[in-house]
Amino acid sequence: MHLKLRFFLLPLVPSVLAAQAAQPSDLERILQRLDVLEQQNRELMQQIQALREQIAAAAPAPASPQAGPPLAERVDVAEQQIHDLAQDRVASAHHAAVQLDGMVLFNSYWNGRYSGGYEDPVAASPAGGSHTAGATLRQTIVGLKFQAPEELAGAEITGSLHLDLFGGSGDALNQRARLRTASLDFAWRNTTFSVAQDKPILAPRDPDSLAQVGYSPLTGAGNLWLWRPQARIEQRFHFGDSAGLRAQLGVLETSEPGNVPSAYASAAPTGRPALEGRFLFWIKSGDNGDFEISPGFHVSNSQLLGYSVPSRIISLDWRIPLARSFTLTGEAFDGENLGVIGGLLQGIVVPYYGDPHAVHGAGGWAQLECRATRRLAFHFFGGEEDDRNRDLQAGLISSNRAYGANAMYQIVSNVVTSFEAAAVRTAYIGSPTRVNPHYDLAFAYLF
Numbered sequence: 001m002h003l004k005l006r007f008f009l010l011p012l013v014p015s016v017l018a019a020q021a022a023q024p025s026d027l028e029r030i031l032q033r034l035d036v037l038e039q040q041n042r043e044l045m046q047q048i049q050a051l052r053e054q055i056a057a058a059a060p061a062p063a064s065p066q067a068g069p070p071l072a073e074r075v076d077v078a079e080q081q082i083h084d085l086a087q088d089r090v091a092s093a094h095h096a097a098v099q100l101d102g103m104v105l106f107n108s109y110w111n112g113r114y115s116g117g118y119e120d121p122v123a124a125s126p127a128g129g130s131h132t133a134g135a136t137l138r139q140t141i142v143g144l145k146f147q148a149p150e151e152l153a154g155a156e157i158t159g160s161l162h163l164d165l166f167g168g169s170g171d172a173l174n175q176r177a178r179l180r181t182a183s184l185d186f187a188w189r190n191t192t193f194s195v196a197q198d199k200p201i202l203a204p205r206d207p208d209s210l211a212q213v214g215y216s217p218l219t220g221a222g223n224l225w226l227w228r229p230q231a232r233i234e235q236r237f238h239f240g241d242s243a244g245l246r247a248q249l250g251v252l253e254t255s256e257p258g259n260v261p262s263a264y265a266s267a268a269p270t271g272r273p274a275l276e277g278r279f280l281f282w283i284k285s286g287d288n289g290d291f292e293i294s295p296g297f298h299v300s301n302s303q304l305l306g307y308s309v310p311s312r313i314i315s316l317d318w319r320i321p322l323a324r325s326f327t328l329t330g331e332a333f334d335g336e337n338l339g340v341i342g343g344l345l346q347g348i349v350v351p352y353y354g355d356p357h358a359v360h361g362a363g364g365w366a367q368l369e370c371r372a373t374r375r376l377a378f379h380f381f382g383g384e385e386d387d388r389n390r391d392l393q394a395g396l397i398s399s400n401r402a403y404g405a406n407a408m409y410q411i412v413s414n415v416v417t418s419f420e421a422a423a424v425r426t427a428y429i430g431s432p433t434r435v436n437p438h439y440d441l442a443f444a445y446l447f
Contacts, residue, residue: 101143102162104445105213108135112423114436119170120212122220123344123400124426124434138165138175139213152186155193159184166214181227190236194250197229200341201250201276202296202315205329207367207381209406210418211440219342221402221424222365222383224315224333226342228271229253246280252341254300254311259339259347260356267305274300274311274340288321302337302348307356309348311337330366344385346396361387375410394430401425404438414446 109119110133116125119136143162151157160183167176183196198204199216203224209217216225232250239245253271260268278296285291298313313335320328336358339347343361350356365383372378382403389398404422411417420440427433 096149097147099145100447101145101160102141102447104137104447105139105141105210106135106137106443107139107211107440108442109133109211109438109440112435112437114434115438120214120438120440121424121436122215122402123397124424124436126395126426126428126431126434128434136170138168138170140165141180141213142177155186155188157184157186164214190238192234192236193232194234195231197227199227200224200252200298201230201232201248202278202298202313203317203331203333203341204278205317205319205331207329207365207383208369208377208379208408209381209420210408210416210442210444211406211420211422211438216342218365218381218383218402220344220385221400222363222385223331224313224338224342226255228255228341230276232276242284244282246282248278248280250276252276252298254302254340255342256302256340258345259302259337260304261348261350264304264350269303272300272302272340274298278315285321286324288324288327289319291321292319294318298335298341300337300340302340302358304348304356305350309337309356309358311335311340311347311358313338313341325371327369328366329369330364332362332364334362336360338385338387344387344397344400346387346392349391349393349396351393357391359387359391361385377408378405379408380405389429392429396429397426398429399427416444416446418442418444 107119111119111121111131113128113131114124114126115121115129115132116123116127117129117132119134141162141164143160145160146158148157160181162180162182163177164180165175165177167178168174179197181196181198183194183198185192185194185196199206206223206225207217211217212219216223219225230250230252232248234246234248237245237247252274254274256268256271257265276296276298278294280292280294282290282292294317296315296317298311298315300311302309302311313333315331315333317331318329322328337347338359338361339345343363347359347361348356349359363383363385365381367379367381370378370380382401384399384401386399387397392398402422402424404420406418406420406422408416408418418441420442421437422440423435423437425433425435
C-alpha cells in the first residue's frame with residue numbers, strides 16, 4: 001500500500017520544484033531590505049546636515065571678552081553655588097529656613113594691677129594686685145537665625161537665638177553655655193511685634209569691640225546693657241522716601257537682686273515689670289547710612305523691705321554720619337535706680353538709719369568710627385556713669401569712666417583681627433581713684 005502511494009505522489013515533484021524556483025530566496029529578501037534601509041539613512045543624514053546649516057546661520061556672533069563668560073560656564077558656576085548653598089543649609093524638622101550665625105573668638109589680653117582678677121574688668125578694683133595676662137575663647141558666640149515657611153495673618157515670622165561660653169568660672173575646663181539674646185518677631189509691612197531677650201528698648205546701641213563681648217562694651221561706664229526678657233511692638237511711619245519714624249513701646253523684666261546691698265539680695269524679687277519706649281527719627285544721608293536720633297524712657301518700681309523704690313530714666317541715642325568715612329554714635333541718659341537695666345549695681349541704698357532710697361545718676365557713651373579702607377576701621381570710644389555722691393555710702397562708686405581705641409582689620413571675608421587699648425578709671429567714696437589699663441589682641445572667625 002505504501003508503494004502505491006509513492007507512485008501516486010511521484011508525478012507531483014516536478015511541479016513543486018518549479019514553484020519554488022519561481023519565488024525569491026530568503027537571502028534575496030534580506031538584501032532588498034538592506035538596500036531600502038541604506039537609502040533611508042542617506043536621506044536622514046541629508047536632513048541633519050540641512051538642520052545644522054540652519055542653526056549655524058541663526059546663531060549669534062561669538063561674545064567679546066567684555067561680554068562675560070560663555071553660557072555653559074555661567075551655568076556651571078550657578079550649579080556650584082546651588083550646591084554650596086545646599087551644603088550650608090541647616091535642616092529643620094518643620095522645614096523652616098535656618099541659618100547658622102556667630103563667631104569663634106580668640107582673645108589674648110594683658111591687665112594692670114587693678115583688674116580684680118577679671119579678664120576685662122568693667123570697673124577698677126579698689127585693692128591692687130599683680131599684673132595679669134592670659135588667653136580665652138569663652139567669648140565665642142553660636143547663634144541661629146530662622147524664618148517660618150508660612151505667614152500668620154499676613155505677618156512674616158522670623159527669629160534668632162545666640163549663646164556664648166561665658167558661663168562657669170572661666171577656667172579652661174569650666175566654661176558653660178549661656179543664653180545671650182533671643183527673639184521671635186511677627187512683622188507686617190509697618191508693624192512688628194516681638195518677644196525677646198535683648199538690651200533695654202531705650203538703649204539698643206553698642207560700641208564696636210572684640211575685647212568686651214561677654215557683656216556689652218562700656219558696661220558700667222555709660223552703656224545700659226542688660227539682656228532681659230521683654231515684649232515690644234514697633235510701628236513705622238514714613239514721611240516720603242527720605243525720612244521716617246519708628247515708635248517702639250514694650251514691657252521689660254528688670255534685674256533686682258544684684259542692684260541692692262548684698263545683705264538684702266535675698267529680700268529682693270528676681271525681677272519687676274518696666275514700661276519702656278523709644279522713638280527713632282531717621283533721615284537719609286547719602287552712602288554712609290542714615291542720620292538717626294532717638295529719645296527714650298524707662299518707668300518701673302523696685303520692691304525692697306516693704307518699700308517701693310522708683311526707677312525713672314530718660315535717654316537719647318544717636319547715629320550721625322559726619323562724612324563718607326566717619327560716623328558718630330552714642331547715648332546719654334539721666335535718672336535714678338539705673339542698675340535694674342545695666343547701670344552700676346548700686347541703684348538702691350539702704351542707710352543705717354532711714355528708708356531705702358534710689359541713687360540718682362547720669363552718663364552716656366560716644367564712639368567715632370573711621371573707615372580707612374574697605375577692610376580697615378578704627379574706633380575711638382569713651383563713656384561714664386556719674387552717681388550722685390550724697391545718695392551713696394562709703395565704698396561705693398561715685399563715677400566710673402572707660403575710654404580706649406581699637407583697630408579692626410578684615411584679613412579675609414570671614415576672618416577679622418583686632419587690637420584694642422583701653423583703660424577704666426573708677427572713683428570711690430572714701431577711697432582713692434583707681435585706674436586699670438587693658439590691652440587685647442583678638443582673632444574672630446565669622447560663620
